[in-house]
Amino acid sequence: MQSLALLMSPVKNRAEFMCHMKPSERKTSSSSGQESGNWTLVDEGGEEDEDHETSWILLLEDDLITILSQFPFHELFQHFLGFNSKGVYLPEKTSPQEMMKIFTFANSLVELLAVGLETFNSARYRQFVKRIGHLIRMTLCYVSDHWAQYVSCNKDYGSIMHPYSLEKLQVEFDELFLRAVLHVLKAKRLGLWLFMSEMPYGTLSSNMLWKLFFILHCAESEHLEKLCASVQPADCKRKLKDPEHLESFEEYLTSMNCSEEIYLLTTFAQMAQTNRTDVDEDFVRVIVL
Structure with missing residues (x-):
């Protein structure tokens, strides 16, 4: 999780570190005096999305995608959903306390990924942001499926007086879902509306x-x-x-x-x-x- 937090967070003092490495500007022989070989990134409204003077300092999107792809999310989800050492999934054995821990861990993961949505909220990182959005959606889908299994297997904990009754756990799941949606909406201009249409609304x-x-x-x-x-x-x-x-x-x-x-x-x-x-x-x- 610490490594993921580092990837999602802004690189501290990167501009100061890179300032003495600024590449030399290539001049053209055209009368317009414009630089050649430079691409201008624009958002969906046609507005320039970044400053030409500092854009060279930014991390490359392909590098970020490559690093993110190395994180073992599949194994992570298996672990926090309670798969045993043989890879067998037994949701019926989840206790109320374990269900609460799953919600808590999922919330921490979503919050970490949301930092990435804020850090890389620009057209340059559109594909990387979509991958983050996909991970948020996948987290909610896994937790939603597990929650549905839990509800069907644990009717005995329906009493409102129980510390982790179904009613109270439902509130926790609802709030987890709401926080994730709010994070996604902050980056909706980068194509994350797609993930809103694929969210697991059936367990809300x-x-x-x-x-x-x-x-x-x-x-x-x-x-x-x-x-x-x-x-x-x-x-x-x-x-x-x-x-x-x-x-x-x-x-x-x-x-x-x-x-x-x-x-x-x-x-x-x-x-x-x-x-x-x-x-x-x-x-x-x-x-x-």
Whole structure:
């Protein structure tokens, strides 16, 4: 985990270390005086994404991808999901305390990966950021599958008085999921909307589904985290039916590029089509209509 934290974090004092290694500038013979052989990276809006004077200091994306690919994530997931020494998966033997440890570890891993989303949040590292987003989604999928197995095998811990009852563990899973979504939304301009459409929404509580649905309507808000902390499911239901809010969302939807719009609408469809025994018909109706 320490090695992963080093990779995800900004390199301290790299600019000072590299300052005496600045490459000589190549001049062209053209009358325009422009440099040749230089590429300009732009974001989806066509704006330049980095400073030409300092871009040479930045790490190469291929190097970062190569390093990340060497981390044994498969073995890591097997370990924290409780695979035994023979590689046998026995989710039915997970205790409430172990389930809580899984949530805690998954949260730590997501937070580490989220540092990488913030550190490399530029067009230069688009593919690397997508790999980080994939790891966040994969973490949630593994934990979600394990949580579903746990719920089906541990009905005896449904009492609200138990320190790790199903109700309390469900809250922990919901909050883990919410934090991961907020991290992904911070880097949505780099193509991470795709991962929002592939998240495992089926194991979330009904209240969290309402909250996430509302948050995705307000993804461009500058105070998204504060909004998440204050908004209640009842408020979400009321605002999602407000004509003024719906009109504002339509304007936001038309401002998105085609691929982002498709991923967002696919996300809504996935949220409505989850295989649940307690289907919230009102929630499905709001999404469809």
